[in-house]
Amino acid sequence: MEDFTNNSIDLFDKMKNHEQVVFCNDPKTGLKAIIAIHDTTLGPALGGTRMRNYASFEEALDDVLKLSEGMTYKCAAADVDFGGGKAVIIGDPTKDKTPELFRAYGQFVESLNGRFYTGTDMGTELEDFVHSYKETNCIAGLPEEYDGGGETSIPTAYGVLYSIKAVANVLWGNEDLTGRRFAIQGLGKVGFKVAEHLLNEGADIYVTDINEDTVKKIIDISEQLGRKAVAVKNDDIYSVEADFLVPCAIGGIINEQTINQLQVKAITGAANNQLLHKESALTLKKKGILYAPDYIVSSGGIIQVTDELYTPNKKRVLAKTKAIYQLLLEVFEEADKRDITTIEAANQICQNRIEARRDRNSFFSPKKRRKWQIRH
Ligand SMILES: NC(=O)C1=CN([C@@H]2O[C@H](COP(=O)(O)OP(=O)(O)OC[C@H]3O[C@@H](n4cnc5c(N)ncnc54)[C@H](O)[C@@H]3O)[C@@H](O)[C@H]2O)C=CC1
Numbered sequence: 358m359e360d361f362t363n364n365s366i367d368l369f370d371k372m373k374n375h376e377q378v379v380f381c382n383d384p385k386t387g388l389k390a391i392i393a394i395h396d397t398t399l400g401p402a403l404g405g406t407r408m409r410n411y412a413s414f415e416e417a418l419d420d421v422l423k424l425s426e427g428m429t430y431k432c433a434a435a436d437v438d439f440g441g442g443k444a445v446i447i448g449d450p451t452k453d454k455t456p457e458l459f460r461a462y463g464q465f466v467e468s469l470n471g472r473f474y475t476g477t478d479m480g481t482e483l484e485d486f487v488h489s490y491k492e493t494n495c496i497a498g499l500p501e502e503y504d505g506g507g508e509t510s511i512p513t514a515y516g517v518l519y520s521i522k523a524v525a526n527v528l529w530g531n532e533d534l535t536g537r538r539f540a541i542q543g544l545g546k547v548g549f550k551v552a553e554h555l556l557n558e559g560a561d562i563y564v565t566d567i568n569e570d571t572v573k574k575i576i577d578i579s580e581q582l583g584r585k586a587v588a589v590k591n592d593d594i595y596s597v598e599a600d601f602l603v604p605c606a607i608g609g610i611i612n613e614q615t616i617n618q619l620q621v622k623a624i625t626g627a628a629n630n631q632l633l634h635k636e637s638a639l640t641l642k643k644k645g646i647l648y649a650p651d652y653i654v655s656s657g658g659i660i661q662v663t664d665e666l667y668t669p670n671k672k673r674v675l676a677k678t679k680a681i682y683q684l685l686l687e688v689f690e691e692a693d694k695r696d697i698t699t700i701e702a703a704n705q706i707c708q709n710r711i712e713a714r715r716d717r718n719s720f721f722s723p724k725k726r727r728k729w730q731i732r733h
């Protein structure tokens with residue numbers, strides 16, 4: 358594993374918008390993790406833990422800072438009483454995972470004493486957190502056999518589908534996806550399910566993933582369904598002529614370079630932090646590409662993991678996830694009315710929600726009822 362100790366960066370400057378950043382080091386298990394807590398106005402910080410073979414310590418830090426900030430907005434958008442947090446484990450998810458590593462990680466999460474709840478993200482699976490759960494109750498997103506809500510990618514993928522329908526409604530005045538064309542980047546836990554939903558809706562899909570097996574699997578499914586699925590080479594996905602680009606892999610993929618290649622009407626996908634720079638939102642607007650803010654589109658997962666802390670209920674999760682549709686329509690309307698980007702409109706709506714709660718948080722009551730359901 359790379360030596361991450363020779364970096365000289367101004368940590369306090371980097372984390373100037375964050376409440377807390379925790380560096381976790383356990384040489385015995387090889388755990389190197391960073392937990393970032395962005396804002397706890399709405400409640401304890403919550404966000405998945407990503408495991409990735411980062412090229413440098415700074416890349417990992419930048420990722421966790423940006424992702425945790427996004428979670429503050431995602432929680433506000435989903436109207437859940439949690440704040441923004443996220444964590445990254447530096448390592449190769451295909452080689453470096455051990456039960457001990459996830460137990461050690463659980464001990465660090467526990468040391469935050471309820472300020473941070475976590476679960477899966479890219480590179481981690483529900484089962485990894487079963488090990489962490491032995492050390493901390495602050496796990497949101499356990500398998501069903503542990504009384505958790507189960508796979509989060511299921512509601513996340515539904516959220517993406519509802520979002521696509523909201524965008525379709527704006528573009529064409531109806532939600533019919535028959536014959537519409539979708540370029541999907543990433544066929545992992547979320548992307549694969551989105552691809553299946555779209556095939557079932559009668560859409561044509563163009564797909565790419567660095568893992569060729571998963572591409573082959575969706576092509577096989579499309580053949581069984583008698584639908585069209587075309588495999589595309591990795592970076593060619595940006596120039597596919599389609600109605601939608603559906604990013605379901607990594608962040609930062611929407612930038613000045615890729616925007617030039619895009620031949621789609623809308624971008625609607627689950628990947629966190631799709632825009633490399635916020636200015637890209639304006640470039641998209643000028644190009645007439647409707648961007649559905651990623652943190653709203655992908656909020657089905659947190660809707661489920663936060664709901665699970667109140668005892669899991671799949672019907673309730675689905676009902677809450679459907680609300681994504683209406684929120685997106687509100688965002689698009691606001692952006693249109695004020696001639697601003699959709700991300701500016703979404704941020705404003707979320708910021709208003711956070712400020713409203715900050716006001717209510719100061720209300721004093723001697724026997725305050727617990728606001729957050731904590732597993733005991
Ligand atoms: N799992 C969930 O419930 C949620 C996931 N997200 C976000 O959605 C995205 C996908 O998440 P998951 O499906 O859970 O992750 P995953 O790790 O299961 O899948 C990611 C897929 O993307 C592929 N991939 C990676 N780099 C790629 C590239 N450059 N080009 C093409 N494919 C590439 C991987 O091979 C993998 O199949 C991530 O950005 C994640 O943060 C957001 C909210 C909830």
Ligand SMILES: O=C(O)CCC(=O)C(=O)O
Pocket residue numbers: 403404405406431474475476477478497498509629655656658659662
């Ligand atoms: O799985 C979780 O704990 C929360 C989901 C999450 O991190 C996300 O929505 O990006």
